[in-house]
Amino acid sequence: MEASRRFPTAVCVLYALLTAGALLLVSGSIAHGQERDMGARFQSGLAAVGEAMRLPEGEDRAARLKAAVAAFHGILVERPELVRVRLELARTFFLMGEDSLARAHFETVLAGNIPEPVAANVRGFLNALRARKRWHVRFGAGIAPDSNIGASSGERTLKIDTAFGRLPFTLNDPNEKESGVGLSVWTGGEYQYPLSPSWRLRAGGDLSRREYRGGAFDRMTLSGHAGPRWLIDARTEASLLLDARRHWSGGKGQYRETGPRLEVQRRLTRRVTAFAGASRHERRYDRSPAHDGPVTGFHGGVSWIAAPALRLDLSAGLSRERPDKARNKRNEGRWASLGASWALGRGFTVSGTATLRRTAYDGPQRPFTQAGEKREDETTTWRLSAHNRGLTLWGFSPRISLVRESRESNAQLHDYERTSGELQFVRLF
Secondary structure, X not given: OOOOXXXXXXXXXXXXXXXXXXXXXXXXXXXXXXXXXXXXXXXXXXXXXXXXXXXXXXXXXXXXXXXXXXXXXXXXXXXXXXXXHHHHHHHHHHHHOOHHHHHHHHHHHHOOOOOHHHHHHHHHHHHHHHHHOOEEEEEEEEEEEEOOOOOOOOOOEEEEEEOOEEEEEEOOOOOOOOOEEEEEEEEEEEEEEEEEOOXXXXXXXXXXXXXXXXXXXXXXXXXXXXXXXXXXEOXXXXXXXXXXXXXXXXXXXXXXXXEEEEEEEXXXXXXXXXXXXXXXXXXXXXXXXXXXXXXXXXXXEEEEEEEOOEEEEEEEEEEEEOOOOOHHHOEEEEEEEEEEEEEOHHHEEEEEEEEEEEEEEOOOOOOOOOOOOOOEEEEEEEEEEEEEOOOOEOOEEEEEEEEEEEXXXXXXXXXXXXXXXXXXXXXXX
């Protein structure tokens, strides 16, 4: 959640201009029959915002803005394509200091069929949001059942090359598949200190933890970052951050890493935003020093709001691990991901993501691969999520996710399949 304590005069003027310009919208008009009730709710929301604008900061002002959110939100649950209503909801969140929600809705409005004067004022609000951004806090929790917690192949036989040929051996202690239900929690935050109109200093951190019965598959990650953010122009920004990360597995420290990370983002059109990033971290393992070495990554993609109710995301990347001593563990991975989110009627939103990752190792991994054969993996992941925007508790909606993941490998005991799910509580409107 983000908050702003000051509301400058220039922004008030911008708000008034956008209110006048919004009257030009025709694509989201509210008409007869059942929509008369929507029209009444819409007018009550506008009235609540108008009253709030005349009040000083305090409980009365906050109560009217919340009433406006309830009115606009109720309409969008049934008719997510109504751009005019979404515009008013975005402005209400702006007044409340809910900058993340305001930004998301303003960006969706830009994808609608709106006149250029209105679009220009929306971009003005987006610029104001970028300029005033300070605190950003996030948190959540979920219940996560998993059919194969440890990503085990479940195989009991290992074929090993010997002087008599490739012979099968039965494992005395096979890595059995184990299912379970986990509890996941995550939290994080960031503060941006203004250095000048175009520069910010970012500093923040994240903590995530997932626990299963017995503790053998527990995982926890603690990370922090700091560095400058440059607002290059109205549509472009870049950040150069120093990362530090610590990871635990099964209750024991696994590795730590530090290094720089670069992020770049540019709005290409009203509907399309491009992003890219690169990182290089020095990783150090607690119990496997032979695996110590640099880990690099590159990624890029585009986000396309095809319509106010439909969003598409395409991304791809490259990752490399270069252990200093364990040369056969050196690998390069390439991945691509396609995702879509569709806001339907009756309050339902469905989203899906498909990801393909291929990883090639520099050398063989005996006895798992045949003599002289380098290990190659191919992993596919399918994720489907759904939630109902009309089901909220203190602004949070329950979201159900189903994930299907499988890996095919020429290295024995490294194939696996797993199906997992998660019930999360998220703030989505």
